[in-house]
Structures are given as structure tokens and as C-alpha cells.
Amino acid sequence: MGAAEKAAERVFEPARAEAAIAACQHLAGPLLPVLHALQAEFGWVPDAAVPLVADRLNLSRAEVHGVLSFYHDFRRRPPARRNLKICRAEACQAMGGERLAAHAQGRLQTEFNGTSADGQVDLDPVYCLGNCAAAPAIMLDGRLIGRVTPARLDALLGMPLAQAEPAR
Amino acid sequence: MTRRIFIPRDATARSLGADAVADLVTSEAARRGIAITVVRTGSRGAMWLEPLVEVEIEGQRHGFGPVTEADVAGLFEQDFLNLADHPLALGAMDALPWLARQTRVTFARCGVIDPLDLEAYKAHGGFAGLARALGLDSAAIISAVDEAGLRGRGGAGFPTGIKWRTVATTPADQKYIVCNADEGDSGTFSDRMLMEGDPFAVIEGMAIAGLAVGATRGFIYIRSEYPDAIATMTNALPLARAGGLLGPALLGSRATFDMEIRVGAGAYICGEETALLESLEGRRGEVRPKPPLPAVSGLFGKPTVINNLVTLATVPAILTGSGEAAYGALGTGRSRGTMPVQLGGNITRGGLVEVPFGTSLRTLIEDFGGGTASARPLKAVQLGGPLGAYLPPDALDVPLDYEGLSAIGAMLGHGGIVVFDDTADMGAQARFAMAFCALESCGKCTPCRIGSTRGVEVIDRIRAGENTEANLTLLEDLCATMTDGSLCALGGLTALPVTSALRHFPEDFRDTRGMP
Numbered sequence: 034m035g036a037a038e039k040a041a042e043r044v045f046e047p048a049r050a051e052a053a054i055a056a057c058q059h060l061a062g063p064l065l066p067v068l069h070a071l072q073a074e075f076g077w078v079p080d081a082a083v084p085l086v087a088d089r090l091n092l093s094r095a096e097v098h099g100v101l102s103f104y105h106d107f108r109r110r111p112p113a114r115r116n117l118k119i120c121r122a123e124a125c126q127a128m129g130g131e132r133l134a135a136h137a138q139g140r141l142q143t144e145f146n147g148t149s150a151d152g153q154v155d156l157d158p159v160y161c162l163g164n165c166a167a168a169p170a171i172m173l174d175g176r177l178i179g180r181v182t183p184a185r186l187d188a189l190l191g192m193p194l195a196q197a198e199p200a201r
Numbered sequence: 202m203t204r205r206i207f208i209p210r211d212a213t214a215r216s217l218g219a220d221a222v223a224d225l226v227t228s229e230a231a232r233r234g235i236a237i238t239v240v241r242t243g244s245r246g247a248m249w250l251e252p253l254v255e256v257e258i259e260g261q262r263h264g265f266g267p268v269t270e271a272d273v274a275g276l277f278e279q280d281f282l283n284l285a286d287h288p289l290a291l292g293a294m295d296a297l298p299w300l301a302r303q304t305r306v307t308f309a310r311c312g313v314i315d316p317l318d319l320e321a322y323k324a325h326g327g328f329a330g331l332a333r334a335l336g337l338d339s340a341a342i343i344s345a346v347d348e349a350g351l352r353g354r355g356g357a358g359f360p361t362g363i364k365w366r367t368v369a370t371t372p373a374d375q376k377y378i379v380c381n382a383d384e385g386d387s388g389t390f391s392d393r394m395l396m397e398g399d400p401f402a403v404i405e406g407m408a409i410a411g412l413a414v415g416a417t418r419g420f421i422y423i424r425s426e427y428p429d430a431i432a433t434m435t436n437a438l439p440l441a442r443a444g445g446l447l448g449p450a451l452l453g454s455r456a457t458f459d460m461e462i463r464v465g466a467g468a469y470i471c472g473e474e475t476a477l478l479e480s481l482e483g484r485r486g487e488v489r490p491k492p493p494l495p496a497v498s499g500l501f502g503k504p505t506v507i508n509n510l511v512t513l514a515t516v517p518a519i520l521t522g523s524g525e526a527a528y529g530a531l532g533t534g535r536s537r538g539t540m541p542v543q544l545g546g547n548i549t550r551g552g553l554v555e556v557p558f559g560t561s562l563r564t565l566i567e568d569f570g571g572g573t574a575s576a577r578p579l580k581a582v583q584l585g586g587p588l589g590a591y592l593p594p595d596a597l598d599v600p601l602d603y604e605g606l607s608a609i610g611a612m613l614g615h616g617g618i619v620v621f622d623d624t625a626d627m628g629a630q631a632r633f634a635m636a637f638c639a640l641e642s643c644g645k646c647t648p649c650r651i652g653s654t655r656g657v658e659v660i661d662r663i664r665a666g667e668n669t670e671a672n673l674t675l676l677e678d679l680c681a682t683m684t685d686g687s688l689c690a691l692g693g694l695t696a697l698p699v700t701s702a703l704r705h706f707p708e709d710f711r712d713t714r715g716m717p
Binding site: 180 | 216217385388389425465552621
């Protein structure tokens with residue numbers, strides 16, 4: 034997919050939001066699946082979708098906002114081209130995870146929960162990827178990678194964007 | 202004869218290059234005109250050997266590992282398909298001491314079969330638990346779970362049979378089974394491995410729970426950080442329906458049970474059972490006060506069994522093979538059966554080890570784990586996730602069981618063991634415990650919401666040498682308030698890593714400014 038198409042995909046369009054909501058509306062307790070569906074559609078959950086979700090699920094806007102803002106996963110702004118999650122939990126700390134985290138912040142010139150200075154990479158913290166026997170672990174563009182050193186991270190970031198490998 | 206080659210598709214194995222190795226093995230064999238079948242399995246849990254490649258010869262599987270892409274051509278050169286000697290050869294997998302010394306019950310099939318092959322599942326003992334349960338009444342199924350002594354593997358260790366009996370005897374028009382697969386504790390990955398390596402066991406366990414309590418619907422709540430597990434479970438559900446493990450006629454009987462998958466959204470608190478139920482209902486993951494217990498009023502206000510994934514996946518195994526009495530004969534004291542322990546962090550042979558309760562921490566860390574990966578002295582072990590105690594090296598002879606650990610002020614949690622070497626700063630670890638609680642607190646109760654932030658500040662002051670004695674007293678006091686006054690285990694147990702670090706490693710809380 035080209036950069037222009039990708040950018041267009043991220044622009045809020047009510048019709049696409051309606052379709053995403055309609056796909057999950059029948060579920061018991063549908064709000065989380067609906068928010069996940071919106072994020073899958075747009076790459077983030079635009080504020081403009083909140084009144085629409087509230088209306089279709091018969092909730093108040095405050096209720097939808099409350100849930101949207103509670104969960105770390107839901108992005109409130111459009112994502113960068115690439116996504117880097119670094120595990121900051123104990124098992125990775127025990128294997129140099131914080132050194133890796135500091136290195137990533139320096140290289141990308143951003144704090145966690147921010148975007149690299151060149152606008153290309155979102156840097157997110159994550160608390161455990163379940164890869165504790167191959168620490169430190171990262172997830173780059175949806176792909177889990179174990180035993181990552183600062184040099185390895187540099188090499189991975191230097192490679193062209195690989196599509197996240199689908200689970201087999 | 203076509204050789205079968207087994208290569209894991211477990212997330213850890215993939216994170217270390219298993220997909221590339223599998224692709225190379227396939228293409229090398231094709232290039233050389235050798236007929237092979239590559240079977241992608243779950244992981245046996247020996248993460249230190251991943252990617253692990255196994256060759257089946259006359260029904261016996263022989264291992265090679267850890268195999269990198271660079272090794273594949275050489276393996277073929279040296280005729281590994283006929284077991285010529287090779288530096289990566291591990292011999293027969295059944296004889297590998299790391300595996301042979303374990304007692305695999307819950308994880309018997311994990312790493313052995315293709316997780317989505319229902320025939321292989323059946324050939325390795327699947328379906329038998331549900332078949333037996335269909336011939337029993339509710340009380341008899343629950344008695345079997347009682348006799349096995351099964352307790353919740355999520356952390357609280359509550360007797361599963363008592364929970365089930367409460368739901369079974371509470372009248373309602375609808376009841377639910379909820380499988381807690383929100384495995385957020387750092388150092389744990391047993392739920393993930395089972396979902397990726399033996400998803401039908403999870404489904405069968407939920408169906409049996411449904412039969413036992415009269416529930417026809419189930420939910421599995423999987424954390425979003427596990428995309429492979431979500432994919433495998435999603436693919437397993439239609440296969441399970443076609444095979445009679447789910448649906449309107451379980452194994453052709455008149456019993457009904459079906460389930461759906463829900464995905465979390467990155468909130469650690471949703472591993473707490475009432476917060477998970479709130480999240481399933483589409484709300485903020487805030488903890489509910491108890492009572493009422495979920496067993497009486499749970500999901501959508503209905504009686505609900507909510508169990509950890511390992512608990513549920515163990516039920517079919519308990520009902521089959523030598524049965525509940527044999528399972529209950531394993532273990533020690535009131536901790537019966539086996540525990541899948543996960544070795545992570547700074548450890549040489551990390552992975553999942555299933556052993557009977559009562560095995561010592563030292564056996565797990567030294568014999569199985571082989572000590573620290575860095576080869577530096579072991580300084581501390583965190584047991585039971587981010588809310589678990591930090592233990593010093595001289596505490597490692599404690600037997601791993603619910604009561605034994607509680608006697609030394611620790612807890613088993615979900616069975617995660619994270620090892621730290623002597624470069625660890627335990628003051629920083631204590632600070633992290635408070636910071637993590639502040640980040641993940643749901644905000645419902647004050648001791649957790651405010652106490653965690655104040656805890657970070659007080660630890661910072663202690664480490665900066667400000668009124669050290671007074672601030673240490675304040676920290677102890679704050680920890681007591683959080684322990685006694687929080688609604689759930691997050692605020693209630695955050696003090697455990699803090700006070701244990703303080704007790705065992707006081708030197709790490711000194712003012713270190715100006716020291717070399």
C-alpha cells in the first residue's frame with residue numbers, strides 16, 4: 034500500500050465507521066469489540082467516532098469516552114508508519130530491557146508514547162509480551178522479536194518496513 | 202518414507218526465527234529432492250532450545266536446537282534426517298533430562314502435536330474428558346475436581362470445585378463460563394503457550410465446566426499483546442464445533458455449549474476477575490466490590506464460573522488417564538497436582554517446567570534453569586509476577602506450594618519466576634512496583650490510586666537521602682495502608698515486592714549520591 038493510500042485510510046469517514054460499528058453491534062457487551070473494529074479500520078479511534086458509537090450503542094458520549102480513555106491500546110491520534118513496542122516489565126528489565134529502552138528513545142529522539150523526530154515511528158511501552166524466556170522483547174510492526182540488543186534494534190529499524198507476519 | 206519434521210510455531214520460537222528456519226528446511230529438502238512433511242507444533246517450553254527442530258524416526262522424535270537459519274544447510278549436509286552426529290543434536294526428545302524430569306499433565310500435548318489438528322488431539326487423549334463428563338451428573342463432575350484437589354492457577358489458589366458448586370447450585374436462567382486469558386504478569390507465558398499449542402484443551406475444559414454448572418455460554422478473554430494466541434484460538438473454534446467439542450450437541454449428546462473470543466485492550470487490571478467481567482460487559486475495567494461473588498452474580502449479573510486458563514485446561518486431563526485420584530496424589534499438603542512454572546529473565550535455560558507442587562525453587566532455578574544467563578551471581582528472584590515478593594538467594598530452598606510460600610511472605614501467583622543477577626538495583630525494582638501500580642490502577646479505590654503515586658515519591662526521597670528514617674517509616678505505613686485498604690490484589694499486593702526488597706536488600710535503598 035502506498036503512503037497516500039495509507040494516509041487516506043486513516044482519515045475519519047462516517048460511512049466506514051458505521052460499517053465497523055454495525056459488524057459488532059449484535060454482540061453482548063459490544064463496546065470493546067466496536068472500539069477494536071474502529072481502530073482496525075482507521076489505525077486509531079478518532080474522537081469524531083465517539084458520538085456515532087454512543088448513538089448506535091445507546092450509550093452516553095461520556096460512557097464511550099470513559100472506556101476509550103481507560104484502555105492503553107486505543108490510539109487517540111493517527112499512527113505513524115511504523116510501530117515499536119518495547120517491553121518494560123521485570124523479566125526484560127533483568128536482561129537489559131531498560132538499556133534497550135533508553136537506546137530506543139535516544140535513537141528515535143522521543144519519549145515513550147511519542148513519535149520519532151522524523152515522524153516515522155511510534156514508540157510505545159508494553160508491559161509483558163509473554164516472551165520472558167527470550168528477553169528483552171520487542172514488537173516491531175506487529176512482529177514479536179526476542180533477545181534484542183541495541184545493535185539489533187538499530188539493524189531492525191534500518192530495514193524497510195516489513196508487513197507484520199500473519200500468525201500461521 | 203516421508204520424514205516428518207516438527208518445528209514450533211509458538212510465539213517465542215517465532216520471535217527467535219522459527220518461521221525462517223521452517224521455510225529453509227522446506228526449501229532445502231525440495232532442492233535436494235528429499236520428501237519431508239513439516240508439522241508446525243506448539244512449543245515444548247524449552248525456550249533455550251528454540252527454534253527446536255525435531256525429526257521423527259520410527260515413531261521416536263529426535264531434537265536439534267537451537268537451530269538458526271545459518272545451521273539449516275549444514276544439517277542437511279550432515280544428513281540429520283538419518284541422525285548423523287551433529288553439534289546441535291539433542292538425542293531422543295523423550296530422554297532429554299530437562300523434559301524427562303518434568304511431570305507433564307496440563308502440557309502433555311503442548312509442543313507435541315499440531316495445535317489445530319483435531320485428529321492428533323484425539324489420538325493424544327483429547328475428547329476423553331468431555332466424553333466421561335457427559336456420562337456423569339453435575340455433582341459427580343464437581344466431586345472429581347474436588348478429589349483432584351484442583352485450585353485456581355491464576356494466583357489466588359481458590360478451590361475450583363467450591364467455586365463450581367456455588368454456580369451449580371445458584372438457580373438462574375443463564376449461567377456463564379469465563380476463561381481468564383489476560384495473562385499480564387511479567388514472567389508468565391503458560392496461558393499463551395497453551396492457547397498456541399493446545400487450544401482444544403482450553404475449549405474442552407470450558408465445555409466440561411459448562412456441563413458441571415449448567416452453563417451453555419462461554420467467553421475467553423485474551424490479552425491483546427498475544428496476537429498469535431488470538432489467531433490460534435480463533436482458528437480452533439470452528440474446528441471444535443465441527444468436531445463436537447462445542448455446539449448444540451456436544452459429542453452427539455443433547456448437551457449444549459458454545460463460546461466466543463474477546464480481546465483485551467492493554468489494561469493489566471483486567472486480569473482481576475471482576476474488572477475482567479466489567480470489561481467484557483463493555484465498561485472501564487474497574488474492580489467490583491465483593492460480595493456478591495461472580496459465582497452468584499457475575500457476567501451480566503448471572504452466576505459465572507471465572508477461572509484462569511490453566512485451571513480450565515487441566516480439567517480434561519484430570520478426568521482422563523489415571524483420573525482425578527492420580528492427579529490428586531501428586532503434590533504436597535493442600536497443593537495437589539502439578540504447576541506449570543515459567544522461568545524467565547536472567548536465566549540460562551528459560552522456559553516452562555511442569556512439576557508437582559513441592560519442588561524447591563532451587564531445583565527449578567539451578568537444575569532446570571542452569572543459573573543466570575549472564576553467569577554473574579544471582580541476586581534476587583521475583584516470584585509470582587509484578588505483585589510478587591523479591592527473594593534473596595538464601596530463600597531458594599522453599600518448596601513451591603501455596604502454603605509453603607505464604608509462610609515466608611511470598612506467593613506463587615501464576616507461577617512466574619524472574620531471575621535477576623547482581624547488577625540489579627532492588628531500590629529501582631521497588632520503585633517500579635509502585636510506578637506500575639500507579640500506571641495500571643483502575644482508580645476505584647484510594648489506597649491504590651493515590652498510594653502508588655505517593656509510594657514512588659517516598660522511595661525517590663529515601664534514595665535521595667532525604668529524612669531517610671522518617672521516610673522509611675512512612676513507606677512501611679503506606680504499604681500497610683495499601684495492603685489493608687485496597688479493593689483488589691493490585692493495590693493489595695503491590696506492597697509485597699516493595700517490602701520484600703526493603704527487607705532483603707536494604708543496602709539498595711541507601712543514598713548513593715557521591716559514591717563511586
